[in-house]
Amino acid sequence: MSNKEERSPSIFIRLLVVLLVLGAGSGGFFVLKKLKQPPQMKPVKERALAVEVMKAQPTDRRVMLGGFGEITATTKVVLSSEVAGRVVSTHEQLEAGRTIAKGTVLINLDEQDFQLDYETALSRLKTLRGDLTLAENELKRLTQLYRKNKVGTLPSLEQAEAAVNSIVNQMRQIEKDRDFAELRRKRCVIRAPFDCRIVEVSVEKDEYVTAGKQLVTIVDDSTLEVQVALDSREAANWLELQAKTSGGPVNWFGRPESVPCRITWTENESLSGKGWLDRIVRFDKQTRTLVVAVRLQPNSSAPFPLTEGMFCKVEVPGKILEGVYILPRQAVTNEHTVYTVVEERLRTSPVTVLRMEGHNAYISGGLNPGDTVIITRLENPLEHSLVNISVSGKTP
Secondary structure (H helix, E strand, O other): OHHHHHHHHHHHHHHHHHHHHHHHHHHHHHHHHHHOOOOOOOOOOOOOEEEEEEEOOOEEEEEEEEEEEEEEEOOEEEEEOOOOEEEEEEOOOOOOOOEEOOOOEEEEEOOHHHHHHHHHHHHHHHHHHHHHHHHHHHHHHHHHHHHHOOOOOHHHHHHHHHHHHHHHHHHHHHHHHHHHHHHHHHOOEEEOOOOEEEEEEOOOOOOEEOOOOEEEEEEOOOOEEEEEEEEHHHHHHHOOEOOOOOOOOOOOOOOEOOOEEEEEEOOOOOOEEEEEEEEEEEEEOOOOEEEEEEEEOOOOOOOOOOOOOOEEEEEEEEEEEEEEEEEEHHHOOOOOEEEEEEOOEEEEEEOEEEEEEOOEEEEEEOOOOOOEEEOOOOOOOOOOOEEEEEEEOOOO
16 A cells, blocks of 8 residues: 555656646747748749840842852863974963963964965966066957958967966966965964963974864953852842843843842952853753853952952842841741830741841831841740840841
8 A cells, every 4th residue: 555655646746747848848839939930022023035136127128149150261262273384483481370462472383385385476476477468468469460450360369368368367376375375374373362371281392283283272361250050949039130122032031130240259258359240051950040150340450369260159139129127037937937025025926038048037028117126046935025125236
């Protein structure tokens, strides 16, 4: 009995301690809860897209058709020997790359045989002229005797007349021989037919050449051109062609307008020249291109000009587009839409793309004058997104 009474107070004490601890913990929890401050609520700020923009304004702009081609000389001549003979002399600067003035003697062939034939013909003509004088005097004498004095016979008169005709015929033949000898003698001297540049030399001094032997190849650098292949669809839409007159080819293109063109060397864009559209050369069915010829404007002052053999880029002006909006190419999506700014919000606008040229896009519909067009490339932006204009661009 005594043992039970001794244990009972200890149990109550333990329970009391537990309750006191729990109460203290609960009280501390509530005190700490009261001390905790609620977090401050901050407003959510919409993030704006930083973009570059430009003002859309309609303008007139000429279409530029482009292509590439190699500069070639329109006049390239191979000088050949017209007579056979030995080369007795050549020009001291007869070598590839030299420029020669018109009329300069390039090659001399041996002309002694032709000179001898010429002098022989002159000698024979001199003799025959004397014989002709005698024969004509004899014919005149016999004619007077026969008609006035009735002396002589008609056959003798006819014989004297035949002698005169024979001498005349001989003289005519010898005159031909003389002229032919003179012509062959002149052909022994080969001159530059125009101001030229020597491309190739195929003969040496003291060499014997036959008629038809190729001697020198020359070109005229004052008449250069570039043949450029234009996309046939582009040419059909934008190339300016004159109306055909009656009597011309039925199924061929009209003559192109002689518009000024720009030619630029692909190896160095700072080296460029001017030219004009000259003609349509052909339609290439393999590449489906229209090949046109652009003539270069001569430039004698440039120390390093555009010359034969250079591969160049050519810009050919076409028709004029009226009232179009010119935007940077990246401003137009593949779906032919542009992004505009309306009250600081992005808006998608469908447009009519008339033409893509270089870095520019030509828009014929879908925009109004003064529209603010985003020229920054964007990838699937949300419609009505807030925009922040960082830079205002200029019209291309």
